[in-house]
Structure formats: C-alpha cells, structure tokens
Amino acid sequence: MNINFYSLGAAEEVTGSKHVLEIDGKSYLIDCGAFQGSRAEADRKNRNFGIAADRIDSAILTHGHFDHCGLFPLLAKQGYKGNIYATPATRDIASLIMMDSANIQARDAEYLRKQAHKKGEKFEWTPLYEEKDAIQATSQMVGVSYNRPMLIGDGIDLEFYDAGHILGSAMAYITVKKDGREVRILASGDLGRKEKPIIRDPDRPPAPDYIILESTYGDRLHENADNAMERLAEIAKRTVAAKGKILIPAFAIERTQELVYYFHMLVDEGIIPEIPIYVDSPMATNATTIFQIHPECYSEEIKDAFIKHHKNPFGFNSLHFTTSVQESKDLNDMKGPLIIISADGMCEAGRIQHHLIHNIGDPNTTVLCVGYMAQNTLGRRIRNKEGEVKIHGQWFQRRAAVEEINAFSAHADYSEAISWLKSLDCSRLKRIFMVHGEPKAQAAFKQHLASAGFSDVDVVKYGNTYELK
Missing domain, CATH: 3.60.15.10 (Ribonuclease Z/Hydroxyacylglutathione hydrolase-like)
Known part of the structure; x- marks a missing residue:
C-alpha cells in the first residue's frame, strides 16, 4: 500500500x-x-x-x-x-x-x-x-x-x-x-x-x-463572545446617534445568519433599539431557507426553538431581505440609521462593492469586518484602514470608520x-x-x-x- x-x-x-x-x-x-x-x-x-x-x-x-x-x-x-x-x-x-x-x-x-x-x-x-x-x-x-x-x-x-x-x-x-x-x-x-x-x-x-x-x-486568539456582543451594541448605538450606516461584508452562509441572530438577541433584550437591517444578498436569502430544511445540523438550542416552539431565530420585524437589483440600489439613497449585510465577505465581488462605492467616503458610515480577509483583497485593505482603495477600477477616499470583531469567526x-x-x-x-x-x-x-x-x-x-x- x-x-x-x-x-x-x-x-x-x-x-x-x-x-x-x-x-x-x-x-x-x-x-x-x-x-x-x-x-x-x-x-x-x-x-x-x-x-x-x-x-x-x-x-x-x-x-x-x-x-x-x-x-x-x-x-x-x-x-x-x-x-x-x-x-x-x-x-x-x-x-x-x-x-x-x-x-x-x-x-x-x-x-x-x-x-x-x-x-x-x-x-x-x-x-x-x-x-x-x-x-x-x-x-x-x-x-x-x-x-x-x-x-x-x-x-x-x-x-x-x-x-x-x-x-x-x-x-x-x-x-x-x-x-x-x-x-x-x-x-x-x-x-x-x-x-x-x-x-x-x-x-x-x-x-x-x-x-x-x-x-x-x-x-x-479570538475575542470573548460577550465582549463582542458589547462592541456590536456600542457600534449600533453610535450609528443610531449619527444617523449613519453600518456596512457588514459577510459571507452569505453562516455569518449572515449568525449576525441576524445576534442583532435579534440585542433588540429582544432591549440593549439596542430596532434598526432597519437589510440582508442584501439573494444568496443569503436562499441560504436562510437552506438552514430551515437542515435541522440535523442544529445545536440543541436552535433545534428546540425551531421544532418545539416554532420560533424563527433568523427573523424579526426590523429585518428585510432585498430581492431585486433595484431594491439593492435603493439602499444607497436611504437615510440612516440602517444596517446592510451584504456578500462577498472579502469584498472581492457582489453587491457589497456597490455599497462601498456609495458609502465609503461618508464619515457616518462604519464598515464592520467580522470575518477573515485574505491577503491582497479589498476587504483586507479596508480592514487595514488604508486611506484610499480601488473599487471597479476607480479610487475612493476612505472616510468611513472601520471596526473589526473577530469573535464571530x-x-x-x-x-x-x-x-x-x-x-x-x-x-x-x-x-x-x-x-x-x-x-x-x-x-x-x-x-x-x-x-x-x-x-x-x-x-x-x-x-x-x-x-x-
């Protein structure tokens, strides 16, 4: 052998x-x-x-x-x-x-x-x-x-x-x-x-x-999850006060569903006010459906919520899923406060690039990095807080704040x-x-x-x- x-x-x-x-x-x-x-x-x-x-x-x-x-x-x-x-x-x-x-x-x-x-x-x-x-x-x-x-x-x-x-x-x-x-x-x-x-x-x-x-x-070493929730709440509160936007580049699978779950918890417990949250990724919308048909993968807590109590941990009143390109474009004309979760997680493709084009120059915007950003990706350059980034062949000044929470990895x-x-x-x-x-x-x-x-x-x-x- x-x-x-x-x-x-x-x-x-x-x-x-x-x-x-x-x-x-x-x-x-x-x-x-x-x-x-x-x-x-x-x-x-x-x-x-x-x-x-x-x-x-x-x-x-x-x-x-x-x-x-x-x-x-x-x-x-x-x-x-x-x-x-x-x-x-x-x-x-x-x-x-x-x-x-x-x-x-x-x-x-x-x-x-x-x-x-x-x-x-x-x-x-x-x-x-x-x-x-x-x-x-x-x-x-x-x-x-x-x-x-x-x-x-x-x-x-x-x-x-x-x-x-x-x-x-x-x-x-x-x-x-x-x-x-x-x-x-x-x-x-x-x-x-x-x-x-x-x-x-x-x-x-x-x-x-x-x-x-x-x-x-x-x-x-990752941050403590409790500390991460506190930071997430702080960023959300700051955004509400500034009437700004939080852009979260997130992979459509798992990270998006987790973030929705965490925001749901923070609102449910009265820690943050309800903020409109837009999941701007058709794939993330479809992925959430896939989550619902594979209970064999759930932890006991989620299985209990879904199967015994019929509660959806991935959805609440302030959550919206965009379905069309026009709805995605409309987000850039909306006034804050609001949260946009959009793929790709490394900012190399997808709708997140268009949201960055329209918002990265706004000091009331926060780009929240919640996952790994590979070398030489747009996401890594933003995470490194470079003053100028290239998107779709054009250079943009970064005036948006950049935050990183790696506890969600x-x-x-x-x-x-x-x-x-x-x-x-x-x-x-x-x-x-x-x-x-x-x-x-x-x-x-x-x-x-x-x-x-x-x-x-x-x-x-x-x-x-x-x-x-």
Whole structure:
C-alpha cells in the first residue's frame, strides 16, 4: 500500500483549498476551492489546477464555502465525471454558491466588457465557468450523512464528522485498508468552534494516524463572545446617534445568519433599539431557507426553538431581505440609521462593492469586518484602514470608520484548535500536516503545537509530496 499526500492550493496561503491523497496510483481530491486575492492572481491560479481531471478517481467536499467548493464546476467543465461526496446540507449550500459564482462572473464579464469598450480597449477575459457547469457539478454530488461510512474506492472508507464550522461542514475521516494494513487520515476541512449559535460543536472522530489541519488563525486568539456582543451594541448605538450606516461584508452562509441572530438577541433584550437591517444578498436569502430544511445540523438550542416552539431565530420585524437589483440600489439613497449585510465577505465581488462605492467616503458610515480577509483583497485593505482603495477600477477616499470583531469567526483560533486536538485519542497519531494558513500564522501555530506536545508537524508546501507510511 502506497499513500502520498500533496496540496494544489491553500499551501502556505488561505483560500483555494485543493488537496490530493494518492493511494496506489489513484487520486482522491479533498476540496476544490477557488483562490481569492487580486483579480489577476486569482484568475491565473484558478485556471491552473495542477492535475488533469481524468486522473481524479473521486472527490470529497468538506463544506460549502467558495474557497473549498468554488472550482468544482471548472473541474466538471474540464471533464471530471466522478462522484463528489458531501453532506446533504453542504451539497445544497455548494450548489447555491457555485451558481451564484457563475452568475457573478457573467455579470462581471459584461460590466468589464462595457468599461473596456468605453476606453477603446481590447477585452478578452472569459468566465471560469457558466451556470451549466455549476449544474453539472451539483449533479455529481453524492449526499452522505454524518457518521455513515461510505466506500469511495477499493478498501477506502469515508466517514463525515461535524466540523462545527458552518451548516453541513465536515471533517473527512478516511480509512485505507489494504494488504493487512490500516491507515487512518483525518482532513479537518475548516475547523469550527465550541458554543457557536445555530450549529453543533466540532465532533471528536476516532484515533487518526495523520491529520490534515487548517491553520487560518494559528497566531491569534479570538475575542470573548460577550465582549463582542458589547462592541456590536456600542457600534449600533453610535450609528443610531449619527444617523449613519453600518456596512457588514459577510459571507452569505453562516455569518449572515449568525449576525441576524445576534442583532435579534440585542433588540429582544432591549440593549439596542430596532434598526432597519437589510440582508442584501439573494444568496443569503436562499441560504436562510437552506438552514430551515437542515435541522440535523442544529445545536440543541436552535433545534428546540425551531421544532418545539416554532420560533424563527433568523427573523424579526426590523429585518428585510432585498430581492431585486433595484431594491439593492435603493439602499444607497436611504437615510440612516440602517444596517446592510451584504456578500462577498472579502469584498472581492457582489453587491457589497456597490455599497462601498456609495458609502465609503461618508464619515457616518462604519464598515464592520467580522470575518477573515485574505491577503491582497479589498476587504483586507479596508480592514487595514488604508486611506484610499480601488473599487471597479476607480479610487475612493476612505472616510468611513472601520471596526473589526473577530469573535464571530467560524474558524478555531490556536487555543481552540489545540484543545480540540487534545480531546482526540492521539495514541496512533504520527504526523500533522498544516494547510490553509498564511506563513506567519503557521509558524506561530507550529510553535504553539510543539508547546502542547504535538512536535511532528509539517507545514505543507505547494509542490512537495509527503509519504504516509
């Protein structure tokens, strides 16, 4: 039995997760995510897979975020015909994400073509894929519930355990049994956190031999959730006093639903007044519907609210979902106070860019960053409080306030990740392979792991192959 592991994305970087297990010459892909960064770099990386589609025997999707599922339509377009294994909730979310991406690319192509025409420039860029490719990728997804082993190859079992990251997120536990040997590989996907609202805590799978571990926040500790709620309330009160706006770039999946839940709590408890909240993302609206049809993923508190008491934790009187482009445009003419939650979470695409164009120069606006912003993204530049930012090819002065609350992150910080590792049976553990993190975070995380007794750790490098014995 010969097992090798290598990475085609999210090696010493965040976003673009694509990892390969090669077992006796057959390749099994874990995630096929899109890289997010500057437009030119992202386009270059996303068009170059590093592996031919016909070499992949089957694929696994850990969860529905764009940086983990976003290139499955391109893989299907390039001829991949095999199965894509995912939990039922992940299949539904990924379908939404991939279709939305195809639509955004089509709209971007049309917009950029018009801009080039105005300037008399040649325009040759084409979208990575179209709606039909997203539909094809969805048709290849096989729903596998948590804790239900599935044979995905000769002597190869896959079992999903809840990762506690977003709805449907999973750790992929792969058991290879051949020639009288057994090798157990645990791919964490994106590891979540305990006691988050809506979804369950991360599971504790059986003893692994190898762990492929994400490291996004390997150098950071998250804020206390209670303190974060206080800060959220303070920002809301300040906005009401200034009759301003809060712009929240948020991923349509999980973060948007959590923020609605938190604002609901603050209003319910009389801590803040009712402020009109607009979820300006058709995908977020559809995602909220997906949440309602997957109670198998809920924490006991949410399950109790939905099923026993029929209360909707995601909706209240001051909450509005926009449904049309015109409704989205109308938000920019509205007077505050109001809150706009809009995708994309890194500000690289979608309606949030248009809201920033209209409001980033207003000192009564607050841009609230509540999630990870990758290097070279518009979101990172705003989070870094740069005085001038470029949006749609134009420069804008940033006069808006910028706030960051990282307690709402769906990623475990280094302390939470180590606590989870210590909760596992590590009697068989031979090595940890660190992926999905920037070099600074990974260097710090490796030191934290060593201090906790986990010294056999490799920071996975793009192009390197690692043998699993």
